[in-house]
Amino acid sequence: MLSNQKLFTVGNFDFRLQHLLVIGVLALAVSISMLIRSTPLQYGLDLFEFDPFFNARATDYLVYNGYDAYSNWIDEKSWHPFGRDVSQNSQNVLHLTAGVLYKLFGFGSSLYDFTIYFPLVIGSITPVAVFAFVRVLGGTTAGMIAALMFSISTPIFTRGLIGWFKSEPLGLFFAFLAMYLFVSGIINYKGKSSITKLVFSGIFLSLGLSSWGGILFFIIPIIVFFFILPFLKRENNSLIIAIPIFSISFILFSSLFERPSEFVIGGYAGMLIIFSTIYVVICEIIKKFSDESKHIRNCSIVLGTIIISSIGVLISGFASLPGFRYLNAANPFLTNLDPLTDSVSEHMTTDLATSYIFVSVFIIFAMIGIWFLFSRKTIDIRTEKRIFALVLGIFAFYFSSTFVRLEIFASVGLILLGSIGLAILFKKIFASNIFPPTKIIFCCVIILLFLIPVSLPENKNWISWADFSPTIYNGGSFFKITNGDWGHALDWLKNNTPEDAVIASWWDYGYWITTLSDRTTIIDNATIIDWQIKKMAYSMITTPDNSWHILNSHHSVDVSKYIGDENIKAWRGVSTDEFKNNYTTQKFFDDSKLNYDTLPEDKKFLIDNHIAQNGHIECKSVFKKEARELGVQERTCNPVTKGMDADYLLIFIAAERFMVPSASASTSLYLVDGGGDESKKSWLMQISNHDRWKFVEADNQTPTPFYMENSTQGLLTPFSIYGYVDPQTDMLHDEYRPGFMAIYYKDVKYVDTENDPYYLVYASPSFYEQIPGALTAVLIYKINPDYQP
Numbered sequence: 207m208l209s210n211q212k213l214f215t216v217g218n219f220d221f222r223l224q225h226l227l228v229i230g231v232l233a234l235a236v237s238i239s240m241l242i243r244s245t246p247l248q249y250g251l252d253l254f255e256f257d258p259f260f261n262a263r264a265t266d267y268l269v270y271n272g273y274d275a276y277s278n279w280i281d282e283k284s285w286h287p288f289g290r291d292v293s294q295n296s297q298n299v300l301h302l303t304a305g306v307l308y309k310l311f312g313f314g315s316s317l318y319d320f321t322i323y324f325p326l327v328i329g330s331i332t333p334v335a336v337f338a339f340v341r342v343l344g345g346t347t348a349g350m351i352a353a354l355m356f357s358i359s360t361p362i363f364t365r366g367l368i369g370w371f372k373s374e375p376l377g378l379f380f381a382f383l384a385m386y387l388f389v390s391g392i393i394n395y396k397g398k399s400s401i402t403k404l405v406f407s408g409i410f411l412s413l414g415l416s417s418w419g420g421i422l423f424f425i426i427p428i429i430v431f432f433f434i435l436p437f438l439k440r441e442n443n444s445l446i447i448a449i450p451i452f453s454i455s456f457i458l459f460s461s462l463f464e465r466p467s468e469f470v471i472g473g474y475a476g477m478l479i480i481f482s483t484i485y486v487v488i489c490e491i492i493k494k495f496s497d498e499s500k501h502i503r504n505c506s507i508v509l510g511t512i513i514i515s516s517i518g519v520l521i522s523g524f525a526s527l528p529g530f531r532y533l534n535a536a537n538p539f540l541t542n543l544d545p546l547t548d549s550v551s552e553h554m555t556t557d558l559a560t561s562y563i564f565v566s567v568f569i570i571f572a573m574i575g576i577w578f579l580f581s582r583k584t585i586d587i588r589t590e591k592r593i594f595a596l597v598l599g600i601f602a603f604y605f606s607s608t609f610v611r612l613e614i615f616a617s618v619g620l621i622l623l624g625s626i627g628l629a630i631l632f633k634k635i636f637a638s639n640i641f642p643p644t645k646i647i648f649c650c651v652i653i654l655l656f657l658i659p660v661s662l663p664e665n666k667n668w669i670s671w672a673d674f675s676p677t678i679y680n681g682g683s684f685f686k687i688t689n690g691d692w693g694h695a696l697d698w699l700k701n702n703t704p705e706d707a708v709i710a711s712w713w714d715y716g717y718w719i720t721t722l723s724d725r726t727t728i729i730d731n732a733t734i735i736d737w738q739i740k741k742m743a744y745s746m747i748t749t750p751d752n753s754w755h756i757l758n759s760h761h762s763v764d765v766s767k768y769i770g771d772e773n774i775k776a777w778r779g780v781s782t783d784e785f786k787n788n789y790t791t792q793k794f795f796d797d798s799k800l801n802y803d804t805l806p807e808d809k810k811f812l813i814d815n816h817i818a819q820n821g822h823i824e825c826k827s828v829f830k831k832e833a834r835e836l837g838v839q840e841r842t843c844n845p846v847t848k849g850m851d852a853d854y855l856l857i858f859i860a861a862e863r864f865m866v867p868s869a870s871a872s873t874s875l876y877l878v879d880g881g882g883d884e885s886k887k888s889w890l891m892q893i894s895n896h897d898r899w900k901f902v903e904a905d906n907q908t909p910t911p912f913y914m915e916n917s918t919q920g921l922l923t924p925f926s927i928y929g930y931v932d933p934q935t936d937m938l939h940d941e942y943r944p945g946f947m948a949i950y951y952k953d954v955k956y957v958d959t960e961n962d963p964y965y966l967v968y969a970s971p972s973f974y975e976q977i978p979g980a981l982t983a984v985l986i987y988k989i990n991p992d993y994q995p
Contacts, residue, residue: 228337228350235333235353242358242672243326244368249675249688251369253322256677256714256731258371259721262321264292265301269308269317276301283726284716285735286708287761287851294464295734297373299380299416304371322368325375329366332375333357335382340625342389343591348629355571355621358660360564360668361613369676374614377418384410385424388452393590395444401451408455415470416463423605423615425475427598432482434593436489436505446490453483485512561606563666564613567655568620572599575627585630599623628652682714683860684881685980691970692718695856695984698968699723703854710757710852710989712746712883712890713739719856728850737777737846744773744894745850746857746919747887747901751995753918754963758989759849766847773895777846852989855964857922858882859983861950863976874976876950878925879907882982887919908948922964922987924973925950956987963993 246254253259268276277293284290308320333353341349356362366375387407391400414421435445457479460470470476489505496504562569576599578585579592602619606612635648660668679688699709700723708726709719716730729739745753748768755768766774860880866873878884888906891898898906901913901920914920914927929938930946939946954969956962964987973983 224346228346231350232334232337232353235337235350235357236330238354239330239333239357239363240326242363242669243329243366245669245672246367246369246674246676249679251319251322252676252678253318253371254367254369254674254676255372256682256717257373258321258369259717260731261297261300261304261371262318263717263721264296265304265308265321266317267292268301269305273302283720283724284730284732285738286726286728288735288845290732290734295732296465297417298463298465299413300371300373300376300418303376303413303417321371325366325370325372326368328379329363329370329375332379332382335379335386336621339382339386339389340622342386342394343595343622344587344626344629347632348625351628352621352625354656355568355625356617358656358668359568359617359621360671361617364671365611365614367672367674373418373420377414377421378614380410380414380417381421381424384408384414388428389591389594391452392445392448393588393594395448400444400448404448404452405455408452408457409459411456412459412463412470415460416465419465420612420614422475423601424598425479427594427601429478429482430597430601431594432486433509434597435590436486436493437502438589438593443490443494445486449483449486453479481512481515485509561613561616565616565620566659568617568624570655571624571627572620573627574631575599575623575625578627578630579623587626595622595626678718681858681860681882681982681984683980683982684885685860685862685982687980687982689972689982691972691982691984693722695968695970695986696722699725699854699856699986702968707853708851709854709856710742710745710850711856711858712742712886715856715858728852740773740777740893740895741769741846741850743890744769744896746883747890747894747896747917749916750918750921750963754989754993754995755849757850757852757855758991758993759851761845761848761851763849764847765849769847774846776895854967855922855987855989857919857985857987859884859923859925859985860980861925861983862980864978874952875928876925876952877947878923878950880980880982883919884909884923887913890919903942904944908942908946910942918964921955922985924952924954924966924969924983924985926953926955959988959990960992963990963995964988965990 253262264276267279271279279292281290281292304321304324307324308317312320333356336356337349337353339349340352344352362374362378365372366378384407387403387410391403391407394400411421411424414424432449435449457470457476460476470479485508488508492504492508493501576596579587579596585592599619599622602615602622606614606616606619635645664670675686675688678692679690680686681692696718699707699719703709703723703725705724706726708728709723710728711719713729713731713733716727716732719725719727720730729735729742733739741756745756748756752768756765759765859878860882861876861878861884862880863874863876866875885907887909888898888902890896891901901910901917902908903910909920909927911927914923928949928951929940930942931938931949932943932946934945938949942948954966956964957966959965966985967988968984968986970982970984972981973985975981
């Protein structure tokens with residue numbers, strides 16, 4: 207009774223004591239979210255990870271050049287020589303939202319600093335949207351518990367720390383707003399107000415999808431819910447209006463942005479939304495004009511017809527299938543079919559131990575929620591709400607089993623089900639006649655279950671997952687160190703290389719180089735051209751002579767003999783002989799009198815982008831279809847076989863230095879396996895179609911003498927093997943045996959500016975230090991244009 211006491215009235219709304227409690231809990235959830243997400247501030251104010259640097263650069267371009275320029279921007283500093291259509295394959299709404307908010311609330315701060323704080327603010331206010339969504343399904347108490355659970359969820363806050371200017375924080379914010387409006391509009395249909403909610407639900411869902419492709423996950427339970435709804439008894443016939451309103455809104459607003467339109471307009475997501483909407487409308491019409499006893503039978507017939515039609519459309523190719531990453535999310539067994547996908551650490555397949563570390567007690571609460579939701583006689587939640595909560599939770603668990611990155615969806619499902627379960631349990635406990643102190647003990651036990659994983663053990667609790675320095679401070683190595691090596695190296699590139707210099711490196715560092723050095727890169731973290739990445743991996747592992755020809759040659763020069771026909775075909779290219787025999791480029795020019803160089807820039811980009819994505823272009827067949835629009839020179843065809851036109855090659859090494867006393871002085875020796883490029887060699891070999899056992903020992907990490915003496919990366923690594931230590935006896939051996947550790951000494955091989963294919967022009971400060979402990983080294987080699995193989 208006390209909680210329902212009225213405090214004051216604003217218009218028609220009575221502000222009661224219980225509302226004060228809700229505000230207090232939400233303020234607590236927002237505060238906890240902000241405190242956890244701001245933990246990396248202790249190390250410095252910088253962007254986190256890799257992708258945020260590109261997003262900051264794209265937002266900067268949008269703010270200072272306008273939306274029209276942004277929507278037509280071909281970023282020529284990325285994916286040289288093809289460029290990148292930024293609007294087509296990046297998170298448009300993330301850039302647009304940040305740009306608009308910066309204009310409104312920048313208050314004189316730099317745009318770079320604003321993008322650092324942006325995910326902190328968005329992630330911290332998202333618990334309010336979570337509260338609204340869960341409250342509609344499970345009540346106010348469940349909503350408050352969900353907001354608190356969201357604020358301490360490890361998989362969620364680790365992908366929304368300060369500086370994490372990436373897709374997830376904004377995508378989740380829009381998604382929870384959309385889900386709140388969707389559930390409220392569909393289940394609690396109230397005429398015009400619900401129609402408004404459903405329109406905005408479609409808008410926010412399309413905004414979320416343009417912010418983060420992972421928001422496709424939320425469309426799946428919606429579609430499944432559509433298929434279930436006609437089988438449920440309802441008091442009104444609102445579905446025939448409500449669902450089409452939502453679907454039309456979602457599809458129309460998705461068409462405004464290039465990236466979500468690929469999924470929705472002519473894509474599988476749009477097809478499924480359309481077919482499920484048609485299914486609901488047909489079922490509602492049938493139910494209106496048929497006997498109630500035949501509703502289930504008739505709806506089942508329509509459902510079967512819709513499913514068969516959907517399969518037929520997919521098989522026909524009318525609607526495009528999702529990319530490999532999305533297929534992989536639906537089928538975890540696809541992961542090991544693609545070493546490039548497998549090599550990304552966040553694409554590591556989830557195991558039970560990892561899941562339990564991330565969610566632990568949330569599992570207990572979710573099981574309670576599932577049990578109550580299946581119990582028809584013990585709760586008063588409407589059937590539609592229970593079904594939607596269960597569908598979303600089940601799909602969340604399934605999709606999270608694919609990648610560690612997708613544990614974020616498991617958290618969403620556990621938060622929803624767990625908060626509902628705890629709310630029902632609290633209600634039952636406090637409504638019962640059990641001894642009052644028992645109720646207090648129960649509350650203490652629940653609070654204790656929350657506090658234990660958050661605070662214990664000291665260095666492996668949930669909060670410790672927020673205690674990371676910005677990635678650029680340690681280069682993404684295994685070491686928890688902070689230094690300015692990457693800042694120094696990128697500044698050196700910016701001030702000591704020509705403005706048109708092309709920098710070759712592994713894709714991990716592409717965004718850093720482009721954003722902070724303002725230099726052109728060959729591959730980067732967008733990973734939009736698989737074969738270009740594979741060719742770069744090959745260049746790092748093959749012999750220095752081969753790699754020099756591939757990297758140094760202009761992108762119009764054929765270097766196929768240094769790559770090999772087997773690799774060219776594996777990377778979707780065509781061997782030189784096959785190309786000459788079957789692709790009659792010049793003949794087309796002779797017949798059509800078209801010239802690539804005279805075409806408009808947008809047509810040239812269309813050609814080059816098609817070629818980049820497909821490895822080669824079957825010129826003859828394309829010309830037959832689009833001769834009036836397209837033209838192409840032979841130099842743009844079959845780019846897998848062409849040079850990469852690079853000027854510098856950057857590698858990153860992480861090692862650990864220790865001092866060994868000798869007769870005259872101490873000697874520095876090193877363990878070289880700290881998470882830099884030296885730790886990626888097995889993946890580079892698999893990606894580039896090399897026999898890795900020729901390059902690494904049985905432990906799949908220790909390099910063989912062949913690797914150290916014959917591979918480009920081995921020779922560019924500024925260390926050589928001193929010997930092998932048996933950890934059991936601490937004895938040094940000259941040859942490797944299973945279980946031994948390789949010990950290195952410093953040894954820069956390429957320094958000759960006249961006779962070496964590469965020569966060192968820069969090494970970061972840590973490389974020259976003599977202090978024992980972890981070190982990172984950014985090394986920049988000039989690709990010698992005068993080298994004579």
